[in-house]
Amino acid sequence: MEIIDGKLISAQVKAELQIEVDKIRLAGGKIPHLAAVLIGDNGASETYVASKIKSCEQIGFKSTLIRRDSTSTEAEVLEIIDQLNKDEDIDGFIVQLPLPAHINVDKVIEAIDPKKDVDGFHPINIGRMAKGLPAYISATPFGVLELIKRYKIETAGKHCVVVGRSQIVGLPMSILMQRNTYPGNCTVTLVHSRTQNLKEVCLQADILVAALGKPEFITADMVKDGAVVIDVGLTRVVDESKKSGFALKGDVKFDDVAPKTSFITPVPGGVGLMTVAALMHNTLLASKNEIYK
Template sequence: MTEVIDGEAVAADVRAGVADCVDTLADAGVTPGLATVLMSDDPASETYVSMKQRDCEEVGIEGIHVDVDADASAATLFETIDELNGRDDVHGVLVQLPVPAHVDRREVLRRIDPEKDVDGFHPENVGRLVAGDARYKPCTPHGVQKLLAAYDVETDGADAVVIGRSDIVGKPMANLLVQKGPGGNATTTVCHSHTSDLESKLADADIVVAAAGIPEFVDGSMITSGATVIDVGINRVDADTDRGYELVGDVAYDSVADVAGAITPVPGGVGPMTRAMLLYNTVKAAGRQHDVDVDLP
């Protein structure tokens, strides 16, 4: 019987632990604050930001939101980031990606104070992650790590395959799995669009993390019996529904569920964990900046 990994339930546990840490910070006179910056007219980006602000409110984190006109100059965005970097009540700064084409995305990430970079994308924080001394782990890969731990999926000595090499998921996920220590020690292979014979790479995988951004790219014929399959993808495809579309992952769920030992659904798997780990990082940042020990879950 394939086990369905319930991301909503694990995320709820993380949020409860984060709320306890917010209380600890309150006892020390600190209210953690997360600033979100949106420079886009994209409805999906607006929705993501509003969800993050709502999550903050639910656990007691102060949400600060700034809209920057999508047609404004890059300098305007950078000035906004600089101002938030300097605010004592802001412990985490998140610029919702993507930004407009006339703004250098990498410069945006470099502009955020590394101590307030709760996405974990600043080059300094990426370097610390690779070196095994992470300040803040990127939210989605860290969320996957938490899911594996919650369901007692053994990474130590396991063969893991990460499909995708993005800066946001693929690369940091592989780094977390290969690190020494809990949640790591896996023999990790990274596959991508130039990988030949993907099926052979997956044939012996105990853990598969699919983050290719291609709808239902991985099917049951590619997965070994009993493997744990984590589907990071979320893709909108045309469907005969009231909305005219449905959300599917990078994994053909029914096909893979027939052979996998455990699998995450889409939605309800990795997505809730990404948002929960953002709260986790924000509280961690507040504790670091005010020298308050918080017992994060």
């Protein structure tokens, strides 16, 4: 069993991006510029956005944070997006999710210019990805692919089971793993909360991607010997033994499952760190016009 070190790989990706930015600066080119829109005071969102801004500083990107309180109207958020779409200095931007309940998430995402949609959530980017065209790939699935690639995990001809069907992770992951490329060329099964024989399907997986959002849902009796297990889940659970009062848990019951695997990602320290690195990668692509030429 080998633990897939997301901290190590994300640091490698950021270092590579920093080298590219240094070359751009020396050549007098345009420095990549990422903007983030944060609506409300969700604690997890505050943490995520702060890590993205910090990563920009580390790599050498410009960054802009636009904050509004939770009483902001949908129209006000759409106006911010319109301004960012028109700002020629902004290469890419994100609207941090979740949004307050009174704001239509789909309307917000669809208002983002696909050329600046570095989160890869816009229907045009999802559609282009599905067709195998150049597109911004959602940051978490992109991060998973990068981990698989850098650990040289074989995927061709393997049975990949993706647990969870969200448009942010599960759905794009299922599409990406069956593409005629590496990583890819898998036979893919997508299961979810309504799948009746979920355990039996999971036991068939050579590569199991857990993205259900239910802490420690995947147990040892759902994983076959030698499987590769990628844990995308990240949930705060109450833990009075911790100073913070909570612990971070993945969708996989790590201690029980790990001994059965060939490779496994930990939580924390696995996929989550790669998500930010992948967002930085997409921002560099946007600044160089490498997707929409």
